[in-house]
Amino acid sequence: MALFDVSGYKSHAGLRGQIxxxxxxxxxxxxxxxxxxxxxxxxxxxxxxxSREGGVSIDLNHGTTTLxxxxxxxxxxxxxxxxxxxxxxxxxxxxxxxxxxPYLLGTMSGSAADCQYWERLLAKECRLYxxxxxxxxxxxxxxxxxxxxxxxxxxxxxxxxxxIVGWDNKGPGLYYVDDNATRxxxxxxxxxxxxxxxxxxxxxxxREDMTVEEAYELGRRGxxxxxHRDAYSxxxxxxxxMQEDGWVKVCKEDVSELIHRYRKGMF
Amino acid sequence: xxxxxxxxxxxxxxxxxxxxESPLHLYIPAAEYLSESPIQFGQINPNTAPYHITPxxxxxxxxxxxxxxxxxxxxxPSVPLPFPMSHGTTTLxxxxxxxxIAAADTRSSCNGLVxxxxxxxxxxxxxxxxxxxxxxxxDCALWKRILxxxxxxxxxxxxxxxxxxxxxxxxxxxxxxxxxxxxxxxATLCGWDRGANxxxxxxxxxxxxxxxxxxxxxxxxxxxxxxxxNLCLSPAMSRQHCSAGGxxxxxxxxxxxxxCSDGTRLQGVLFSVGSGSPYAYSVLDGGVRWGLTVExxxxxxREAxxxxxHRDAYSxxxxxxxxxxxxxxxRRDREELRExxxxxxxxxxxxxKERREKQEGVEDGQSSGRKx
Numbered sequence: 001m002a003l004f005d006v007s008g009y010k011s012h013a014g015l016r017g018q019i020x021x022x023x024x025x026x027x028x029x030x031x032x033x034x035x036x037x038x039x040x041x042x043x044x045x046x047x048x049x050x051s052r053e054g055g056v057s058i059d060l061n062h063g064t065t066t067l068x069x070x071x072x073x074x075x076x077x078x079x080x081x082x083x084x085x086x087x088x089x090x091x092x093x094x095x096x097x098x099x100x101x102p103y104l105l106g107t108m109s110g111s112a113a114d115c116q117y118w119e120r121l122l123a124k125e126c127r128l129y130x131x132x133x134x135x136x137x138x139x140x141x142x143x144x145x146x147x148x149x150x151x152x153x154x155x156x157x158x159x160x161x162x163x164i165v166g167w168d169n170k171g172p173g174l175y176y177v178d179d180n181a182t183r184x185x186x187x188x189x190x191x192x193x194x195x196x197x198x199x200x201x202x203x204x205x206x207r208e209d210m211t212v213e214e215a216y217e218l219g220r221r222g223x224x225x226x227x228h229r230d231a232y233s234x235x236x237x238x239x240x241x242m243q244e245d246g247w248v249k250v251c252k253e254d255v256s257e258l259i260h261r262y263r264k265g266m267f
Numbered sequence: 268x269x270x271x272x273x274x275x276x277x278x279x280x281x282x283x284x285x286x287x288e289s290p291l292h293l294y295i296p297a298a299e300y301l302s303e304s305p306i307q308f309g310q311i312n313p314n315t316a317p318y319h320i321t322p323x324x325x326x327x328x329x330x331x332x333x334x335x336x337x338x339x340x341x342x343x344p345s346v347p348l349p350f351p352m353s354h355g356t357t358t359l360x361x362x363x364x365x366x367x368i369a370a371a372d373t374r375s376s377c378n379g380l381v382x383x384x385x386x387x388x389x390x391x392x393x394x395x396x397x398x399x400x401x402x403x404x405x406d407c408a409l410w411k412r413i414l415x416x417x418x419x420x421x422x423x424x425x426x427x428x429x430x431x432x433x434x435x436x437x438x439x440x441x442x443x444x445x446x447x448x449x450x451x452x453x454a455t456l457c458g459w460d461r462g463a464n465x466x467x468x469x470x471x472x473x474x475x476x477x478x479x480x481x482x483x484x485x486x487x488x489x490x491x492x493x494x495x496x497n498l499c500l501s502p503a504m505s506r507q508h509c510s511a512g513g514x515x516x517x518x519x520x521x522x523x524x525x526x527c528s529d530g531t532r533l534q535g536v537l538f539s540v541g542s543g544s545p546y547a548y549s550v551l552d553g554g555v556r557w558g559l560t561v562e563x564x565x566x567x568x569r570e571a572x573x574x575x576x577h578r579d580a581y582s583x584x585x586x587x588x589x590x591x592x593x594x595x596x597x598r599r600d601r602e603e604l605r606e607x608x609x610x611x612x613x614x615x616x617x618x619x620k621e622r623r624e625k626q627e628g629v630e631d632g633q634s635s636g637r638k639x
Contacts (some may be wrong), residue, residue, distance in 0.1 A: 196545035200574045204550050208615065209622055225549040262553060 043156035062109040063232035065194030066096060067222050068163045068174055069202060070187050073212050075165050075172045075242040078219035079107055080194070080227050080255070081235030092235040100126055102246040104142060104166040109192040110159035110179065118160060122146050139166035139173030143183055151181040161191040165242050172242060194226035194233040201225050212241070216250055224258040355581030357543030357572055358388055358399040360455045360523055361551060362536045365561045366592040367457040367521045369399050370568035372543070372576050373585040373601070384584040385601075393418055394595045396434060396458035401540040402451035402528070410452055414438050431458035432534070435524035439532040452528040455538045459591050460519045521591065543575030543582040550574050565590065565599065573604050 066079040083094035098106045098116070100123040108115030125145050129137040137145075143164040150158065158179040166173050176182070176189045188206065190198040201222045210218065220237050227233040237258065239250040358371035371388040374381055389399050390411045396418070400407035417437055421429045429437070435456050442452060525533045525540070537555055539547040550571040559567070568588055576582040588599040 196578065197549040199578050200546035200549035200571070201553060203546075203574045203577060204570055208619065221553060222549075225552050228552060229545065229548050264556075 047155070047157050062159065062161045062192045064096060064109040064192035065190065065198055065223055065226040065230060065233040066107040066109050066161075066163065066192055067188075067190040067195070067198045067202060067219065068107065068165055069189070069206060069215075069219075070172050070174050071206075071208060071210050071215050073215070074167065074244070075174055076215045076219045077105055077107060077163070077165050077240040077242065077247075078223045079238050080223050080233040081238060082227075082233055083112055084232050089234075094235070095238070097238055097240060098123065099247070100142070101130075101136075103136065103168070103242075104139065104164065105240055105242060105247055106146075107163045107165070107191070109161040114158050114160045114179070115162060118146065118149055118158075119162065121149065136168065138168040138170065139164060139175060140168075140170075140185070142166065143173075143175035143177050146177045147181050147183040150177065150179055154179075154181055163189055163191065165240075165247075167242055167244055167246075190222070192233065194230035197226035197229045198222040216241070220251075220253065220258060221262065224255050224262060227255045228259050356388060356401045356541035357539070357547055357575040357579060357582040358401050358455065358541055359537075359539040359544070359547050359551060359568060359571055360399055360457045361538070361555050361564075361568070362521045362523050363555065363559045363564050364557055365559070365564060366459060366590060367397075367523055368564045368568045369397055369455070369457045369589045369591070370572050371399050371587050372572055372582040372604075373587060374576075374581065374583045375404055376581045381584075387587065389587050389589050391589075391596060392434070392456070392458075393422075393428070395428065395461070395591065395593075396431060396456060397589050397591055397596050399455045399457070399540065401453040406450050406452050406528075407454065410438065410442065411454070413441065417441075428461070430460040431456055431522035431524055432460075434458070435526050435532055435534075438526045439530065442526070442528045443530060445528060446530055450528050452526075453540050454526050455540060456524045456526060457589075457591050458522050459593050459595075460522050461593065520593075539571070541582065543572075543579035546575040546578045547571040561590065569602070569607075573607055576604050577608070 063084045064080055064082065066077075068075060068077045077097060079096040081091075081093050081096065082089060083091040094112065096108045096115075098108065098119045100106055100119070104126060106119045106122065108119065122142060122145060126137045126142055129141075146162065146164065150160065160177075160179045162177050164173075164175045164177060174186060174189065176184045176186065176191065188202060190196075190202065202218060205218045205221065207214075216239060219239050223233075223237045227235070234255060236252050236254050238252050241248050241250050355376045356372060356374070358369070360367060360369040369389050373383075373385050373388065375383040375386040386404065388401070388407075389397055390408070391397050392411060392415045398411055398414070400411065414434065414437065418429050418434055421433075438454070438456070442450065523535055523538065525531065525535065525538045537551055539551065551567065554563075554567045554570075565588055569586055572582075572586045576584075576586075583604065585601045585603050587601055590597050590599070
């Protein structure tokens with residue numbers, strides 16, 4: 001800029017490099033965070049050709065059910081454990097909750113590879129934040145970091161629907177982050193193609209003043225009914241409870257036994 | 268028996284007016300494209316579609332499917348529809364010891380506009396048969412009337428009412444010539460049959476097959492998944508088929524069939540159709556049992572429709588509940604769900620306030636105790 005030249009102002013990056021020394025760049029490790037796309041490759045263009053109008057149909061589905069809700073005594077997180085590849089069940093005990101640190105959890109739905117990679121990257125960033133700033137990262141900031149990562153690759157075919165759950169100074173936190181870089185704070189979320197089944201159960205059973213046991217039961221029921229109706233969810237229910245001093249893993253129960261228990265009158 | 272007698276007339280269908288003595292006396296539109304190009308069933312050839320009529324009134328246009336977003340396409344290669352369609356509604360029906368409950372919302376949507384907030388989606392066909400409708404409103408209304416006419420003619424000719432199974436079969440066969448066209452009807456027929464045997468037969472069958480449940484359930488679920496459909500069939504349905512077999516035809520009592528214009532015809536104990544159906548399914552799965560009382564069943568049906576309208580944009584406004592017993596169908600007054608929402612919010616608020624006051628009372632007691 002002409003003004004810079006006239007005033008002799010040195011650009012910010014140059015100054016920073018002098019103060020901190022070369023090699024230490026930004027607050028966030030930007031160099032390792034993104035991997036460069038090869039020259040000439042256009043992921044967004046390729047994906048457009050794969051859309052329904054082109055005759056081909058590659059649907060990036062979130063084939064799972066995960067749910068989380070805030071209540072009086074913290075946050076409940078419940079996920080199923082089926083990993084599917086088309087109509088093949090690749091794993092019946094996949095782990096869809098990533099334990100970022102003792103006070104932050106992330107759930108995964110969508111492409112397993114995308115979720116695992118980006119959430120591990122998020123875990124790395126949270127750890128670096130804690131080391132640099134000597135205090136834990138807030139849930140809001142963690143979800144924003146993930147959201148910005150998604151924004152960098154928007155339209156290029158990432159598939160991830162995740163909920164970041166934690167407890168920080170502001171209390172229990174629940175954020176939904178999407179591959180479209182949607183970031184929403186809320187009281188109750190459910191993701192995946194079984195989510196609508198889970199919503200029905202959660203809506204009818206949710207009370208803000210539930211006891212802890214009732215909340216566990218609601219989380220289990222939500223996943224169980226969703227796995228009963230949705231072909232892409234199943235396996236076991238992994239249930240976590242986010243409390244003030246960290247999360248606890250409550251249970252890991254097989255959905256077929258649970259559904260028998262709940263629908264006794266039907267059989 | 269009915270169809271065996273009239274096969275000579277069925278062969279001439281699809282071309283012109285059939286002989287007026289046939290019970291399947293229907294006007295089949297003699298559109299050229301139906302007979303000339305070899306259209307594979309279930310798909311529409313987008314090149315030879317002379318019908319470009321934009322529907323004036325239709326239940327929502329939204330990309331198929333009506334299942335939750337992300338539902339994968341079925342095994343056949345997908346062909347683009349002339350215009351996107353969906354079943355934008357919530358209807359449900361289930362069987363229990365007191366008969367059949369049918370419930371539906373009342374919103375008719377037309378691609379984002381609520382065309383009618385007070386439409387009727389449950390249409391009585393005759394005194395003991397009620398049909399819920401989903402899909403294109405015009406198609407559903409017309410075919411329900413045609414079905415009512417055919418059932419009345421059957422009753423006059425044979426002196427007895429056609430069973431629900433027969434009515435479902437009749438409707439499915441009537442819709443079959445339109446397979447591959449834009450016709451969209453997804454109905455559940457809920458009725459009470461009165462056969463030679465008494466009503467006890469059906470409830471007895473429900474108890475006997477409890478033992479078979481465990482063994483046959485796993486088979487039925489794997490079959491359902493193998494078909495690649497994102498809909499888990501009720502285990503009770505296959506159970507009834509396993510045990511009853513040929514005996515089913517003479518049973519009487521409550522009966523529930525799902526008929527769709529793509530040819531599906533299913534018997535079951537619980538169905539929900541429409542874009543709001545996943546939300547309703549999970550609520551119903553948790554509560555529907557054979558031994559429900561009538562009040563419990565009605566409140567469960569209302570709750571399921573309420574939850575579905577809360578989450579689904581294409582369902583809403585009011586809820587209609589019909590109850591079919593051996594004496595016929597009875598209709599509950601139409602209820603505005605907005606009132607239900609306010610009532611629930613109010614009771615939540617009252618509860619929170621009460622609990623807060625109780626806690627403050629406890630704290631005061633504690634603090635006064637400490638002072639001593």
